[in-house]
Amino acid sequence: MRRPIIAGNWKLYKTVRETVQFIEQLKPLVQESKHCDIAIAPPFTALARAASAAAGSNIWIAGQDLFWEKEGAFTGEVSAPMLADAGCQCCIIGHSERRQYFSETNDMVKRKTQAALAAGLMPIVCVGETLAEREAGDTNRVIRIQFEESLNDLTVQDFFRIVIAYEPVWAIGTGRTATPEMAVEVHKQIRQLAQQRFGAEASRELRILYGGSVKPDNIKGLMAQVDIDGALVGGASLKPDSFASIVNF
Numbered sequence: 001m002r003r004p005i006i007a008g009n010w011k012l013y014k015t016v017r018e019t020v021q022f023i024e025q026l027k028p029l030v031q032e033s034k035h036c037d038i039a040i041a042p043p044f045t046a047l048a049r050a051a052s053a054a055a056g057s058n059i060w061i062a063g064q065d066l067f068w069e070k071e072g073a074f075t076g077e078v079s080a081p082m083l084a085d086a087g088c089q090c091c092i093i094g095h096s097e098r099r100q101y102f103s104e105t106n107d108m109v110k111r112k113t114q115a116a117l118a119a120g121l122m123p124i125v126c127v128g129e130t131l132a133e134r135e136a137g138d139t140n141r142v143i144r145i146q147f148e149e150s151l152n153d154l155t156v157q158d159f160f161r162i163v164i165a166y167e168p169v170w171a172i173g174t175g176r177t178a179t180p181e182m183a184v185e186v187h188k189q190i191r192q193l194a195q196q197r198f199g200a201e202a203s204r205e206l207r208i209l210y211g212g213s214v215k216p217d218n219i220k221g222l223m224a225q226v227d228i229d230g231a232l233v234g235g236a237s238l239k240p241d242s243f244a245s246i247v248n249f
């Protein structure tokens with residue numbers, strides 16, 4: 001039985017003070033939520049304080065990105081060991097906004113995933129097609145290439161430690177959600193790719209999250225699908241009440 005994960009991606013929102021306030025408000029709302037893992041991904045500046053505020057609770061702290069080198073002359077970058085040192089347990093990798101605005105490639109996603117694993121972080125690796133790709137009937141090919149180019153080089157052991165988030169780009173921040181059936185079709189494909197490359201057990205254990213305009217009113221329908229193992233939530237993760245009602249679907 002796969003344990004669901006509900007993760008909040010805050011993107012470029014919230015100061016340190018707002019982050020701590022959010023966590024203090026969220027804690028009592030989810031302290032009895034034993035049915036899933038819970039993570040939030042604040043901006044880099046707030047990670048260490050977020051981790052202190054969440055210490056001892058059931059809330060994990062995630063980075064939104066990382067750089068694959070441990071240290072060096074890479075101005076502006078933050079490494080996986082630095083995230084772990086700040087108190088993170090996981091990190092989002094390859095979010096479509098990174099691919100779209102910061103030219104991230106599948107090869108970069110691969111290096112970042114490997115760096116996260118080496119630092120003991122759980123990578124949440126994002127894949128997903130654009131609207132043009134979906135309309136051209138290219139969804140399966142795009143997902144397969146993203147999977148193969150960013151994940152095929154992992155060891156089976158490491159594959160057990162990753163989470164994949166299927167995030168159709170056209171559904172992120174647009175209010176357009178994939179129907180549960182549309183999401184499931186791609187989740188099944190991802191599980192099949194995992195089985196072909198990493199074997200039946202790794203595929204069975206793999207947690208695949210859906211992301212794209214998840215809200216308190218559509219989470220139930222998504223989580224009713226056996227192949228959907230949780231959600232990566234953007235906008236609706238910015239308010240404790242709304243995020244907590246997604247967690248407590």
Ligand code: PEP
Binds near residue numbers: 211234
């Ligand atoms: C995201 O940022 O990963 C996301 C899915 O955003 P939203 O929920 O706002 O669509």
